[in-house]
Amino acid sequence: MTATGGPEVLQLQTLPKPTIRQPGEVLIQLKGAGINPVDTKLRTRGTFYPDRSPTILGCDGAGIVDAVGEEVKNFKKGDEVYFCFGGIGGPEGNYREYAVVDHRFIAKKPKKLSFVEASAAPLVLITAWEALHDRAQIQPEHRVLIHGGAGGVGHVAIQLAKQTGAQVCTTVSSEEKGEFARSLGADHVINYRETDFVEAIMEWTDSKGVDVAFDTVGGETFAKSCGAVAMYGDLVTILQPDANMNWSTARARNLRFSLELMLTPMHQGLISALEHQTDILHCCAELFDSERLRLHLQQTFPLAEAAAAHRLLEQGGMMGKLALEVG
Known part of the structure; x- marks a missing residue:
């Protein structure tokens, strides 16, 4: 999006593939992106960083590790991961095919969940x-x-x-x-x-x-x-x-x-709080895999139909979550 407004401001565009710039970062090939009410609010009212354009929305993501920085020891190419990071302004959101995220803020994807299910879960x-x-x-x-x-x-x-x-x-x-x-x-x-x-x-x-x-x-x-x-x-x-x-x-x-506003650590750069949120995702992955927790995904949309997903979310009356299928 390059302007605020209705769902129509979400436009499919081609941008350069992001690259690892810091030794602790991970490049993730996204397979799914969660859709949350905060996305529609940011689209309508403006993001946390209105001077950074274009904006890619989407705080939640799940996918496959494509590359890791030289200091990353806990992830390797091919690992399946999920996370909540980005999407509050600027180009770092997850309605896209690739994302770069600090390794401290991602967790191994629950094995029992598909990529698109996992992408709807973190926030x-x-x-x-x-x-x-x-x-x-x-x-x-x-x-x-x-x-x-x-x-x-x-x-x-x-x-x-x-x-x-x-x-x-x-x-x-x-x-x-x-x-x-x-x-x-x-x-x-x-x-x-x-x-x-x-x-x-x-x-x-x-x-x-x-x-x-x-x-x-x-x-x-x-x-x-x-x-x-x-x-x-x-x-x-x-x-x-x-x-x-x-x-x-x-x-x-x-x-x-x-x-409770779980976006505060991301917006304020509170590293220990972000690491705590990652620990929560680790704990919940165990609950999913032991079938003590489940995620209800009401409907999915292809990435190109993000605007339609926003329209459905804003109608209200949903059960569970919506997500985008990427790639």
Whole structure:
């Protein structure tokens, strides 16, 4: 993209093949690129680096190592990898055939996943893991509410929460999505279009509230969630709270709030945090390969049809993820 706007600003272009410039870098022949809501926001509003053009979107990628820098010891040509890096501005995104990434920020691809499935996984895995483990410090005895349990982040968050031994409740918008959430391990499902989720949570928890609520929706849902969290409980959100929000319920319940934006380490160049995110991908690869975690890919598109993928994502109502098939 060379300008912001609708999906039509995504244009197929031929650019020079990237090359390794630093001894710790890896050249990856991409086979898939994940599509995330942040991609559509950057396309519409502008990227983190508006002075760098053209922009290639796509934070997530998976592919085959094509070459390694002289200091890279943990990867070799032919290795299958996945990662979340790039895509927030400039030409380093992953809607492309080749990418160069620092070896510290890539992980071996789960063997149980295809390239395109693996490419759809990293951003949502890291987001859910950081929210539940790093922010809320989820425990086996916890009762957890996950909003949007059929969505990209939500459907992996349900599974990661269940892996800890927690009991999980989730909100969905239809019976089909409810069945999907149950298939992932959700203990209790609330159709928020038919039922007040705060009342349902209080009934589920004997009026105590959940220990942890994970908000992937924002707005009124975030504000209402304060009344569904137990005294001294945790509420984590991936969206920015409304400037006019009334915090009285949260204050009365002594809630602890956390904000989760997994792009911060990449944008700010926080190496240790990026390495931690790579460790998350290593852990999740083991979960995939032991069949304790799965990624639901609703639909794939060829690279040339990235604009069509954006249109579908912006329509809403999806289950799981979308991805581009590359090469």
